[in-house]
Amino acid sequence: MIDIHFGPQVCGDLTSASSREWLVPDGLGGYAMGTVGGLRTRRYHGLLVVPGETPASRQVGLVSLDPTVTLPSGARVRLGAHEWSSGDVDPRGFELLERFDLVDGLPRWRWRIGGVVIERELAMLPGRSCVAVVHRLVAGGPVRLELSAACTWRDAHGERRADGPTPQVEAVADGAVVEGAYRLAGPGWAPEGQWWLGVHHREEAVRGLHPDEDVWYAGRFAGELERPGDTVSVRAWAGRLDEEPPPAAEIVATARRRNRQVVAAAxxxxxxxxxxxxxxxxxxxxxxxxxxxxxxxxxxxxxxxxxxxxxxxxxxxxxxxxxxxxxxxxxxxxxxxxxxxxxxxxxxxxxxxxxxxxxxxxxxxxxxxxxxxxxxxxxxxxxxxxxxxxxxxxxxxxxxxxxxxxxxxxxxxxxxxxxxxxxxxxxxxxxxxxxxxxxxxxxxxxxxxxxxxxxxxxxxxxxxxxxxxxxxxxxxxxxxxxxxxxxxxxxxxxxxxxxxxxxxxxxxxxxxxxxxxxxxxxxxxxxxxxxxxxxxxxxxxxxxxxxxxxxxxxxxxxxxxxxxxxxxxxxxxxxxxxxxxxxxxxxxxxxxxxxxxxxxxxxxxxxxxxxxxxxxxxxxxxxxxxxxxxxxxxxxxxxxxxxxxxx
The missing domain is CATH 1.50.10.10 (Glycosyltransferase)
Incomplete structure (x- = not known):
């Protein structure tokens, strides 16, 4: 396949990074989708978008997993990216991206914080509404990684506001079930529970549609990355919530292998x-x-x-x-x-x-x-x-x-x-x-x-x-x-x-x-x-x-x-x-x-x-x-x- 990758001049520039979008489908009509820089520019962007009875009747579930790295010095560095109705963009994790790759159709991000390098890979389990997000320490360390889970449950064509019902989040082993519709699982789950108000989607504003929504900060996962090769992974899935999917690394490997087979068969x-x-x-x-x-x-x-x-x-x-x-x-x-x-x-x-x-x-x-x-x-x-x-x-x-x-x-x-x-x-x-x-x-x-x-x-x-x-x-x-x-x-x-x-x-x-x-x-x-x-x-x-x-x-x-x-x-x-x-x-x-x-x-x-x-x-x-x-x-x-x- 053609080599699709970008360096810091694209990744670190808000306009360039947010105008290029990646898509990972689940084979059912749902998907994960976002931008090179991690900024959600559309109401349709999310890490778990679940198909309904028809492919068009999709529901947005897991909105984002925002990484925060705690360095040995105690400094905390946020690697996520959000735009707000005020016009502010905060955090600005894309400015620390040194590379983005699309490898076998799967996105991979690489952040550098001084001598610490962290990669993120994302894949969906073929034939199931399930996403896996794997974070790997490539260099440096030890560091602590926290992943803040921003959630919703709404029609993909609309938005949800804080003046409506509060999302129901039930704690379960290794994570939580949101609105009885999808489950989050990963290490060190700590529930939070508050609205993030005024998340802005710039592409919806350009399209003349309502550009803002509120999302629910359900909680955060956390784990230690002590040496290169260590990982912290999160999975989210809908449908059969009691049927736990394979480990995140296996999901990534399965998706990568299948994509290569699709290409070879053609x-x-x-x-x-x-x-x-x-x-x-x-x-x-x-x-x-x-x-x-x-x-x-x-x-x-x-x-x-x-x-x-x-x-x-x-x-x-x-x-x-x-x-x-x-x-x-x-x-x-x-x-x-x-x-x-x-x-x-x-x-x-x-x-x-x-x-x-x-x-x-x-x-x-x-x-x-x-x-x-x-x-x-x-x-x-x-x-x-x-x-x-x-x-x-x-x-x-x-x-x-x-x-x-x-x-x-x-x-x-x-x-x-x-x-x-x-x-x-x-x-x-x-x-x-x-x-x-x-x-x-x-x-x-x-x-x-x-x-x-x-x-x-x-x-x-x-x-x-x-x-x-x-x-x-x-x-x-x-x-x-x-x-x-x-x-x-x-x-x-x-x-x-x-x-x-x-x-x-x-x-x-x-x-x-x-x-x-x-x-x-x-x-x-x-x-x-x-x-x-x-x-x-x-x-x-x-x-x-x-x-x-x-x-x-x-x-x-x-x-x-x-x-x-x-x-x-x-x-x-x-x-x-x-x-x-x-x-x-x-x-x-x-x-x-x-x-x-x-x-x-x-x-x-x-x-x-x-x-x-x-x-x-x-x-x-x-x-x-x-x-x-x-x-x-x-x-x-x-x-x-x-x-x-x-x-």
């Missing part, structure tokens, strides 16, 4: 491939230890079928996890209703609200069978896949239907945003894209051809599917090219002066990246077109991926910043989306264009934001600062896929 071609293979592993989870699923992004997303299916080839096929992928595809097929795939349960209920998620599912099944030769799965799912086509031809939810006049797929309903550009501001879609979106019809044509192939592999007649494919392809080639020199983004859209369903229609020629799928998909409707692709690249391409809208558009939003309304308003109006590098690279390769330099920026990004991973979004203007989730499934998956495809 057979990476180089160190970037290896890093991406491990990054991909973070998103493949088994909530509750049950069926396999995909977390769309950390720290706030759960499972979304569109994201899952776009990510499928990169997460499962490129990492040689086809057996798990097969399980996932079968489970998702069972959610089909009226020809539509369930999109998400993050909102607390199962929703069917995408026009493209189901079409990406057709693509994922087709790619699975093509890459693996698993025709048995194709045969098994074929009846369900045929219902998708039948329902779209007949018409299904939200006005999704095939237009018999041209064979293209149309969609739209009042208040609905059904494509991947689905942001809303105060309930109103920013980019409703009502009509015939270009990528939806590229996916429809691709899906028809993929399903026709599966039908023929099953020994059945696919003539009707090929007929529909030919009609839609001909219409696509005739109608989507625009006088501007690229493709229309939406055909037959309601004219701006008319409400949905009004009398006038128009074709939207805004320069957006959605058209890339018209050249990138396996059964793309268009032949390679280098002049058009170069125009698209000139208007949209950045080092971290294509913009969602060209900068010369009146609606262009340069920076993905501000409160929820501002951010959602700019989400698809110029913000960069790294996942779109996948379609761009595929299209460019089909057009015999060089893409050698197209991935340099995104590969360098692996050490800039979410360490070893790829962000959800970035600003549309230089320096294209990363935004959104630091760890995003489809961003990682598409980068991994196109790198593998080009090797």
């Amino acid at each position: 057979k990476p071609a180089d160190e970037v491939d290896a890093t991406l293979a491990l990054a991909a592993d973070a998103f493949v989870v088994r909530p509750g230890g049950a069926a396999v699923d995909v977390v769309a992004g950390y720290p706030w997303f759960g499972a979304w079928s569109r994201d899952t299916m776009i990510s499928y080839e990169g997460l499962f096929l490129c990492t040689r996890r086809a057996a798990e992928g097969r399980e996932l595809l079968r489970a998702y097929a069972a959610t089909l209703s009226e020809g539509m795939l369930a999109n998400t349960a993050d909102t607390g209920r199962v929703e069917y609200n995408t026009v493209d998620g189901t079409l990406w599912f057709l693509h994922a099944v087709s790619r699975h069978v093509t890459v693996t030769g698993d025709t048995d799965l194709g045969d098994e799912l074929l009846p369900a896949l045929r219902t998708v086509v039948d329902a779209h031809v007949a018409g299904t939810r939200y006005g999704i239907a095939v237009d018999p006049a041209d064979g293209l797929l149309t969609q739209g309903a009042p208040g609905a945003a059904l494509t991947w550009m689905d942001a809303r501001v105060y309930g109103v879609p920013v980019t409703p894209r009502t009509g015939k979106p270009v990528e939806v019809n590229a996916l429809w044509i691709n899906g028809l051809a993929g399903l026709a192939e599966l039908t023929e592999l099953a020994g059945q007649d696919a003539a009707e599917l090929w007929r529909r494919h030919a009609q839609a392809t001909a219409s696509f080639r005739d109608r989507y090219p625009a006088p501007t020199g690229w493709l229309h983004d939406v055909l037959d859209a309601p004219a701006p002066a008319y409400p949905l369903g009004g009398a006038a229609l128009h074709d939207d020629d805004a320069l957006r990246p959605n058209q890339l799928l018209a050249w990138s998909l396996p059964f793309a409707p268009l032949e390679p077109d280098e002049p058009t692709l170069r125009r698209i690249a000139t208007g949209l391409l950045t080092p971290l991926g294509p913009r969602s809208l060209a900068p010369d558009s009146p609606e262009f939003v340069a920076r993905h910043r501000g409160g929820p309304a501002e951010r959602d308003g700019g989400y698809h109006q110029g913000t960069v989306w790294p996942w779109l590098l996948g379609p761009y690279v595929d299209a460019a390769r089909r057009g015999k264009m060089s893409v050698d330099d197209a991935l340099i920026g995104i590969e360098s990004h692996l050490t800039e934001y979410g360490l070893g991973s790829v962000s959800e979004t970035a600003d549309g203007v230089a320096p294209h600062s990363a935004t959104g989730c630091p760890f995003q499934a489809w961003s990682v998956a598409e980068l991994l896929r196109v790198r593998r495809k080009g090797q």
